[in-house]
Every structure is written in structure tokens, then in C-alpha cells.
Amino acid sequence: MSYNLSNLLYLITIVAFVLALRYLSNPAQARRGNQIGAAGMLVAIVVTWIKVGSTSWWAIALAMLIGGSFGAVAARKVRMTAMPQMVALFNGVGGGAAALIALAELHRVLPPPGEPTVDISLGIVLSGLIGSISFAGSMVAFAKLQELIGGRPITYVGQQFVNGALFVAALGCAVALVAGVQDEWLLWVTIAASLLFGVLFVLPIGGADMPVVISLLNAFTGIAVALGGFELENNVLIVSGMLVGASGTLLTLMMSRAMNRSVANVLFGAFGKVTVSAADVAASNGGQSVRSANAEDVAVMLAYAHKVVFVPGYGLAVAQAQHDVRQLADLLEAKGVEVSYAIHPVAGRMPGHMNVLLAEANVPYPQLQEMDDANPEFSRTDVAVVVGANDVVNPDARSNQGSPIYGMPILNVDDAQTVVVLKRSMNPGFAGVENPLFYNPKTVMLFGDAKDSIDKLIADVKNL
Amino acid sequence: MIHNTILVFEVTILVLAILLGIEVISKVPTLLHTPLMSGTNAIHGVVIVGAMIVLGQPDKSAFTWVVGFTAVILAAANVVGGFVVTDRMLEMFKSRERPKKPDAT
Numbered sequence: 001m002s003y004n005l006s007n008l009l010y011l012i013t014i015v016a017f018v019l020a021l022r023y024l025s026n027p028a029q030a031r032r033g034n035q036i037g038a039a040g041m042l043v044a045i046v047v048t049w050i051k052v053g054s055t056s057w058w059a060i061a062l063a064m065l066i067g068g069s070f071g072a073v074a075a076r077k078v079r080m081t082a083m084p085q086m087v088a089l090f091n092g093v094g095g096g097a098a099a100l101i102a103l104a105e106l107h108r109v110l111p112p113p114g115e116p117t118v119d120i121s122l123g124i125v126l127s128g129l130i131g132s133i134s135f136a137g138s139m140v141a142f143a144k145l146q147e148l149i150g151g152r153p154i155t156y157v158g159q160q161f162v163n164g165a166l167f168v169a170a171l172g173c174a175v176a177l178v179a180g181v182q183d184e185w186l187l188w189v190t191i192a193a194s195l196l197f198g199v200l201f202v203l204p205i206g207g208a209d210m211p212v213v214i215s216l217l218n219a220f221t222g223i224a225v226a227l228g229g230f231e232l233e234n235n236v237l238i239v240s241g242m243l244v245g246a247s248g249t250l251l252t253l254m255m256s257r258a259m260n261r262s263v264a265n266v267l268f269g270a271f272g273k274v275t276v277s278a279a280d281v282a283a284s285n286g287g288q289s290v291r292s293a294n295a296e297d298v299a300v301m302l303a304y305a306h307k308v309v310f311v312p313g314y315g316l317a318v319a320q321a322q323h324d325v326r327q328l329a330d331l332l333e334a335k336g337v338e339v340s341y342a343i344h345p346v347a348g349r350m351p352g353h354m355n356v357l358l359a360e361a362n363v364p365y366p367q368l369q370e371m372d373d374a375n376p377e378f379s380r381t382d383v384a385v386v387v388g389a390n391d392v393v394n395p396d397a398r399s400n401q402g403s404p405i406y407g408m409p410i411l412n413v414d415d416a417q418t419v420v421v422l423k424r425s426m427n428p429g430f431a432g433v434e435n436p437l438f439y440n441p442k443t444v445m446l447f448g449d450a451k452d453s454i455d456k457l458i459a460d461v462k463n464l
Numbered sequence: 465m466i467h468n469t470i471l472v473f474e475v476t477i478l479v480l481a482i483l484l485g486i487e488v489i490s491k492v493p494t495l496l497h498t499p500l501m502s503g504t505n506a507i508h509g510v511v512i513v514g515a516m517i518v519l520g521q522p523d524k525s526a527f528t529w530v531v532g533f534t535a536v537i538l539a540a541a542n543v544v545g546g547f548v549v550t551d552r553m554l555e556m557f558k559s560r561e562r563p564k565k566p567d568a569t
Binding site: 013017018020021022024025027028030031033034035037038041044045048049051052053055056059060063064065066067068069070071072074075076078080083086087089090091093094096097098100101103104105107108214215218221222224225226228229230232233234235236237238239240241242243244245246247248250251343345350351352353355356359360362364365366368370 | 470471474477478481482483484485486488489490491492493494495496497498499500501502503504505506507508509510511512513514515516517518519520521522524525527528529531532533534535536537538539540541542543544545546547548549550551552553554555556557558559
């Protein structure tokens with residue numbers, strides 16, 4: 001197949017990818033868009049398969065079969081609550097593939113010792129570097145989200161110095177390769193340092209900051225792919241990689257803006273060091289203590305309310321309570337209660353996490369309200385039910401300048417007549433920040449596993 | 465010189481792709497941010513094209529063979545997994561009519 005013909009066919013792929021993203025602006029068309037994208041991908045694969053020639057057809061087919069079946073099975077079996085780690089995993093393997101391409105290309109062109117040096121583009125070396133970071137970082141993110149390793153930030157003295165040194169070492173070796181010091185060990189040091197940097201860079205970032213990290217790693221993989229495209233002079237890699245790079249970068253910025261923190265602060269801030277003791281908070285709230293309620297009382301409140309707003313957080317995902325919440329909402333609606341859901345942009349462990357969970361439970365998406373639409377509604381809400389959310393409803397973000405989350409826009413649930421907080425215990429949330437909402441006289445706490453509590457509420461509402 | 469022309473051309477394409485990406489993605493509602501992530505995730509699976517080119521090189525060393533083969537496996541997992549997961553998610557987003565309810569007084 002000629003160079004021009006294959007590039008023209010690749011153009012079909014590029015257009016398909018752009019359409020896939022364009023269709024995502026409307027939930028009703030989004031699925032169609034994804035199918036168009038998949039068709040575009042198929043075109044690229046077939047064109048390339050024909051282009052590379054008969055020598056490798058079977059090897060390629062075999063490798064695609066192995067990887068493809070793994071991907072298909074994993075993607076089919078994963079539960080919706082495990083979606084963030086699945087996305088991290090697929091992102092990692094993509095980055096790994098980009099790094100391996102760079103490795104193979106560089107290994108091929110690097111001259112044996114003593115031979116004259118060759119031209120090496122900065123693009124391919126950076127592709128290996130960024131791809132390795134993305135691979136290692138995504139695997140750590142996967143392990144954290146899958147709870148193979150602890151989700152809490154892991155910090156030690158001199159951490160930033162070690163990370164910085166590793167990154168400089170990787171970049172230095174990469175530049176040396178391009179500049180003409182072409183020993184193969186430099187290539188290996190670049191890869192090894194990048195991998196280690198990827199691990200150490202994600203390790204201290206935990207839980208609530210995961211959405212930012214995952215989008216950033218997504219951007220990294222995209223950029224690695226685009227840079228690899230330069231070396232292979234392949235437009236479809238450059239354009240598609242950069243579309244992803246731009247999208248990931250934009251999402252990263254949106255997520256950090258939603259937390260009112262800079263990207264640098266999220267990545268290097270090692271959140272959660274500042275803790276205010278419960279006693280201080282209680283004192284600042286006039287010495288009031290927490291009011292706990294039982295399910296029957298809450299059920300009565302809900303059933304006789306005009307308007308109830310559910311505020312889901314990561315705890316909802318952990319407890320797998322999305323279907324139960326939906327059932328409760330249906331029951332309430334049948335009793336004439338107006339029900340909606342208020343979704344904070346960084347609730348959960350990836351951008352838009354809560355929307356997917358609730359969609360899985362068949363909540364129609366017009367009921368899912370974004371923060372800016374939800375906040376004015378709280379003043380005419382009778383009961384706000386906080387299910388497994390903490391920091392995104394913490395009033396300290398509005399008023400306490402000493403709080404580590406000060407300045408983060410939050411859902412103003414305390415504007416509602418009554419706030420019901422479903423929570424396992426009084427332990428502070430992931431960030432280790434106390435939440436004065438719990439001590440608010442308007443608030444009642446319903447302790448226990450979110451799923452159990454919701455189930456009890458369902459039973460009690462039915463009995464009314 | 466020819467090489468440089470191609471490079472400049474490619475950089476042009478790269479910059480246009482960034483602008484296009486920002487334009488298209490800023491229209492995606494937060495409701496669909498997870499599918500957006502997993503959709504773009506699937507799209508960067510296009511790295512499979514590069515992996516196939518590496519594995520498809522004639523007269524390659526054993527090293528290239530192994531690395532290329534692994535790269536195709538990883539990229540194929542990325543492509544198939546990415547699109548399937550995104551499809552599963554998007555399938556769930558439904559806009560039903562809200563259940564009928566008596567008017568709140």
C-alpha cells in the first residue's frame with residue numbers, strides 16, 4: 001500500500017476520532033460516537049496490517065488476539081465501581097506500548113560502540129521517557145485504587161528531592177542520547193529512571209486527588225503516543241495522541257480548579273498533613289456534639305419532605321450502594337417527593353465517577369445536577385442526604401482559612417432544612433480533615449455502612 | 465531539508481490537533497467526564513499502529529521481535545478494553561421521562 005493511500009485512509013481514522021469526541025457532548029449520541037471511534041480504529045489497524053507486509057502477519061494477529069481478548073474480558077467483567085482502576089490499567093498499558101516502541105526503535109538505530117553517531121530525534125526519546133512514567137504511574141494508581149497497596153499518601157523526608165533527582169537523571173540521559181553520547185546503557189538508565197520516577201511520583205498522591213492524577217497520566221500517554229508518531233512519521237499517531245494529550249491536560253486543569261488548588265499543589269502537596277482535632281471543631285461550634293439518629297426517624301423525615309437531594313461521594317462507590325439509593329429515591333418519588341442528585345465535580349476517584357455509578361443504577365441523567373445548578377436549590381430543599389461524601393460538603397472550605405481545603409467550592413448542603421449524613425464512623429475522611437458539618441445543629445448522623453443504612457431506610461419508608 | 469519540511473509540517477499538524485482537542489473537549493459536560501476519559505483512553509490505543517510497524521519490520525533482531533510483540537499485546541488490550549468499557553458506560557446513560565408525581569404544594 002502506498003504511503004499516500006495509507007495516509008488518506010488514516011485520515012478516516014482521525015475524522016472518526018474527532019467525531020467520537022464531538023458526539024460526547026450529548027449523552028444521547030455519545031454511544032454512537034464511541035462506535036464511530038471504534039470503527040475508525042479498525043480502519044487504522046487493517047491499513048497498518050496490510051502495510052507492514054506478509055512477513056509478520058501471523059505474529060501481529062497472535063499478539064492482537066492475546067491482548068485483545070485480555071482487554072475484552074477485563075472490560076466486560078469489571079464492575080462499575082471498579083471503573084477508575086480499569087481506566088488506569090488501560091491507560092498504563094497504552095503508555096507501556098508507547099515506551100516499548102521507543103525502546104525498540106532506539107535499540108535498532110543506536111550504533112555499536114566505536115561507530116559514528118547517528119541522528120536521534122528528541123521526540124522518540126521523550127516518547128520512551130513519558131511512556132515509561134505513564135506506565136509505571138498508572139500501575140501504581142491501579143494498585144492503589146484496587147487497594148493492593150494503601151490508598152493513603154506515602155511520604156518521607158526528602159521525597160521531592162529524590163523525585164526531582166530521578167526526573168533530572170532521566171531527562172539528562174535522554175538529552176545526552178540526542179546530543180550524541182550514544183551508549184546503549186544511557187537508554188536503559190533513561191527508561192529505568194523514568195519507571196522509578198513514575199512509581200515514586202504517584203505513590204504519595206492518594207484517594208481524593210486521584211481524579212487529577214488519572215487525567216494527567218491519560219494526558220501523558222497521549223503525548224507519548226504523539227511523540228512516537230513523529231519518529232514513525234505517522235499522522236494518525238500524532239493527531240490522535242495529541243487529541244488525548246489536550247483532553248487529559250484540560251481535564252486535569254478542570255479537576256484542580258474544582259478543588260481550588262493548583263496542579264502542582266495536588267501533585268506535590270502531599271495532602272492531609274493538617275488535622276484539626278475533633279475537640280477544636282466541637283469547640284468552634286459552640287461545644288455542640290454530634291446528633292445521631294435512627295433509621296425510622298430519618299425515614300419519616302424523607303417521606304414527608306417536598307424535596308430531597310442526595311449528595312453521593314466515594315463512600316457510595318465503596319459500599320456499592322448506588323442501586324439501593326435509586327430504590328429509595330423511587331419510593332420517595334412514588335410518595336410525591338421531588339428527588340435529585342447533586343454531584344460535586346471531584347466526588348469519587350475519577351472525573352465524573354458518580355455520574356457513571358448512578359447511571360448504572362438507572363438514574364435518568366436529567367436528575368443528576370452539577371454543582372452550580374445544585375447549590376441554589378439547597379435553600380428550598382427539605383432534606384439533603386449525604387451518602388459517603390465528606391470533603392465536598394465541608395463548610396470549612398468556605399469559612400476556615402486554616403483548613404487545608406479552604407477555597408474549594410463545595411456543595412452547600414447546610415442551606416437545606418435538614419442534613420442527613422450517612423457515615424461509617426466519626427473518623428475523618430480521606431484527607432484527614434475534620435468536618436464541622438457533622439456538628440451543625442441541622443445535621444443528623446446515621447452511622448453504619450451506607451448500603452445497610454439505605455436498606456433500612458427503604459424498609460422503614462415502605463412501612464410508613 | 466526535505467526532512468525538516470516534513471518536521472515543520474508535522475509540528476503544524478500537532479498544534480492544530482491540540483487546538484482541535486481543546487475545542488471539542490471543552491464542550492463535553494461534566495456528566496460525561498468518565499466516558500470522556502475512557503474514550504480518549506481507547507483513542508490513544510492507536511499506538512497499536514506504531515507497535516505493528518515495529519513488529520512488522522523485516523530482518524529484525526530477536527530483541528525487536530520480543531519488544532514489538534509485547535507492545536502489540538499491550539496496545540491491543542488498550543484498544544479493545546478502552547472501547548468496550550466506554551460502550552458499557554455510555555449504554556447506561558439514559559434519559560427517561562421522570563416518573564409522574566403530584567405537584568408539590
